[in-house]
Amino acid sequence: MLAVLCRTNNKDVPQGGFPFPDITSSGRLEVQTLISPTTDEFRKAVDSVQPNIIYFQGERLINDEVGSLVWEGAQDLPGLFGSSLPTTVYLEIPDGEEVAEALHLKGIPYVIYWKNSFSCYAACHFRHALFSVVQSSSSHTWDAFQLAHSSFRLYCVRNNLVLPNNSEKDDNTLGPCLLGDPPKINVPPAEAGGEDDEEKYPEDLPAIKIYDDDVNVRFLVCGSACTLDASLLEPLEDGLNALLSIEMRGSKLHNRVSALPPPLQAGTFSRGVVTMRCDISTCSSAYISLLVSGSAQTCFDDQLLENHIKSEVIDKTQLVQAVSNSDENKLSVCEPRESASIACGATVFEVSMKVPLWASQVLRQLAPDVSYRSLVALGVASVQGLAVASFEKDDATRLLFFCKKVDNNIHDRMTNPPIPPWMRQPLPSRKRQIINSETSRNNGMESGNGYVMVRQKTKIAALRPIPHIRHQKMLPFVGISETNGHDFGGQVKTHVSSMPSNKHNSAGSAPVAHRKSLSSSYQAKHLVSLNPLPLKKHGCDRSPIHVCSEEEFLKDVMQFLILRGHNRLIPQGGLAEFPDAILNAKRLDLYNLYREVVSRGGFHVGNGINWKGQVFSKMRNHTVTNRMTGVGNTLKRHYETYLLEYELAHDDVDGECCLLCRSSAAGDWVNCGVCGEWAHFGCDRRQGLGAFKDYAKTDGLEYICPQCSISNFKKKLPKTSNGYS
Structure with missing residues (x-):
């Protein structure tokens, strides 16, 4: 960033207890400073530094307002720029809309400007919040502005301290503005399937769906006693949404593996829907895991899946929402708190927000990071009991500076302040007379503390013990579990333990056969197959798998992985070192692994394949004295990594039918x-x-x-x- 300052602003000193921060390099932000430069000095600096951001600071006036630029060439800012243009220009001058439009027409993508006059304190708060976001993470200008503007609304607009001397003006016209287009995530439309496709991914379903629960997270925000109304909750919501958008816009997909669908939702899946567990690192190196479902074409393409996740999270979701179900949020005025370990001992108040589970994990990982300052820009001093480590004493002083006026006004209006929980009266004893609902309603309006002592009738059902529920392990490619007495349809099956102990008599054979046939017929009617549709065919000229040589097969697999964007699986040595996975001290035998699996119906047959006894024994990695444990799970993991997508794009799987009933219906x-x-x-x-x-x-x-x-x-x-x- 190139910061162009006025000479009269070098002698800024803290006034009124407000510490003005210095504009210096920190974190990801590297600052080069020019003080009242000439036209030639400015152009030379731009050509040599080639900054991404150029910041113009107006002079500070006697009445604590910010004035215009007073150095040579400042009257024609668009004429100062040549062929080298920055990404963002920040004009900290009053009435800068015309200059901003001229700079934007010249080719600068984003210009931040102020429409009206403003105080130096409001300008300092917004500037410090904006630069804190930039130095904390590799953020886009749009997201960084949204977070800084939310902080500006939270402390400056809400407290009516945008203009000096508390001038009364419409707050909607105050504050900085951004000129530029919001960023877009490149998500190409899904390719239309061929006319010969019998089944395809339903068009009415979204490209992907993220399965995650919402949780309530408690934040401690720096400030004094205030009203928890929309003027406080909405800026905090927008700021946290912008923070999570920054983290997800710069996220990377590191790994994906197939996973079971969410509990109780497998039956709602259409054919062609696959489920993936995706390991993702955010922009600031916070690690999360997401359960995602979508079409096979999307889930097996790393870049396409990553872009769809970003689009689903950023463009289509309101991540953070304020909740009012806690006792603190129900009160008209929050209760300030103090702790030496939170916000350097400054007063804070509690706010509850509903966020996705993955978002709470991201926030909890960012709070202990001493170099992460985006939470401080919003005044957040604690996340779910974890103190924000980057919070400094000067930060608390600046934030509390804006709360002084509102703090005094609130104490004047608090005629009946709420009673803290530790001072509230206990519930009535059993000897106290129970009052009816009409009396309690009338007395509640006349009580001094606002609380009505009503004895409710005890619910006997609530005192009964909660029965233990045996959760069924979901196996989507096998039959209905026989260990559970009930299924989703509400039908009751005979438990295994109810069978006679003597299994070899003629009386016990009929119930067993009836139970197994009932299980198979019920599964064929009601269970939806989770086997994904084949991917777009590879179109290779490889020989059939039963006559194909190992070298030809490995070459075709390498070309397929490169074509699908899985370059991380290809070693630098090429075919001589492919694959680089080692099993039982030998290079993984992909050739025989693939042949044995496809000859037995393919990977999605599930547990019908004895991976250790039938597959591993045919591979070169097998030895007579083998003592490896967990070989089956290891082979499944390697097959998913290297061969599962390859199998779906080729017609190598043998179509089988039951040798007893001669049908290919689903079953065990x-x-x-x-x-x-x-x-x-x-x-x-x-x-x-x-x-x-x-x-x-x-x-x-x-x-x-x-x-x-x-x-x-x-x-x-x-x-x-x-x-x-």
Whole structure:
């Protein structure tokens, strides 16, 4: 930033207890200063420094107002600029609208100016708030102005201290203005699918949806006793919204993995909707995790997904909203507090705001940062019990300077001040007579302290213990859980423990078969498949996977990842070092991993694949003396990273049908470890098979179909005759 000052302002000294801060380099803001320069000195400085921001400060008058520029060439500011133009120009002079429009027409994108006259105290507060935002984070001019303007409204406009001597004017015309267009996030429209697509992502659904809960966050704001009205809450809301917009506009997507849908919402998902858990770092290096759902085309493109998240958060959401459900916000006048660890001992008051959970995590991570000054610009001294570490004594003095006048007026109007909670009378005892609602209503208007002692009837139901709810683990690619007695439809199923202990008698086989067939038929009718639609086809000339060589396959995978923007997965050494993942002291065998998974129905078959017993044993990473634990989860994670999107863009998955019922309906799929055929677990009505969960585990049992059990009966051990291995 290039700061152009007037010579008469160098002798500014604190007056009336207001400390004027120096304009110096700090944080991300590097300042070069010129004092009453000539035209040539100004042009040389602009050409050599090439600043992003140029700040023009008017002279300070005797009546504490800010005057115009008084140095050579200041009468024609647009003529001072040549080919090198800054991004932002801040004119701290009165009646600067015409000059601002001339500078904007010359090609300067953003110009900040004042329409009317203003005091040096109001100008100092806005300037200090603006520069605090710029030095704290890499922010856009639009967002930085919105935050600084909210701080100006919160302390200067609300306290009627924009003009000297408390001049009475319309506050809507006071204050700085911004000339320029708001920034836009480049989100390209979704590509239309081909006419041969049987199903596609519904057009009436949003591109993405973020799942997060709203929480109440308590802020301690520097100031004295004041009324919690719209003039205080609205600027604070706008300022916190601008702060979160700055953090999200400069955020980066670091990692994304597929995740289960939100609880109780899986049935509402349409076909083609996928769910991702996204790890994001904000502009000031705060880390959050978001659960996002959207189309496969959006969720598998890192840059497109990142832009959609920014657009959803910044352009389409009101992040911060004031709440009035706390006792403090219900009172007409807030109760000031003091603490040596908050705002350097200055008085503060409490305000409750409703924000998303991820936003509260961002604010709590930024509060302890001593270099982050954007919270101080809004007067926030504490976030949910965490003190803002960058709050200094001079900050509290400047903010309280604007609250003196309002503080005196409020104390004059407080005829019946509210009683603090620790001084309120206790509830009536049991011997006290219970008054009816009509009497309490009349007496409540005549009570001196504004509180009515009403004894309410005790609710017996509220004293009963809350039953413990067994949360069902959501497995979207398998059948309905058999361990839970109730499903979402309200139907009751027979619990497993209610079965006879002797599983090999003829009387117990019928209920088991009926229960399994009921589970499969219910799932086929009511559960919505979460299998995403195939992505746009790769269009490669690779050979079919069953005859493709490993070198040809790895080259095609590398080209696909580069085409989709996943350059972080490609090592510098190229094909010789691809992939760079190591498993069991060997380079990950992507070729055999992909062949085994697609031959068994693809990744979204879910737990029907025995990853350790059927997949890992066919890979070069497997050893006879292998003792690795968690191999199945490791293979799933590597497959999601390198091959899941590749699988969706190719037609390599074998289309399977149940070898028992000859249908491809949804159900509890299991894969035979001998012949490799697929079957519905509910269609196999042999006794002694156990439960589906015994086979769905990563290290679970190996399923053997009835045909293989009969043909290999004489060759297998006796324990395998009933389906176990």
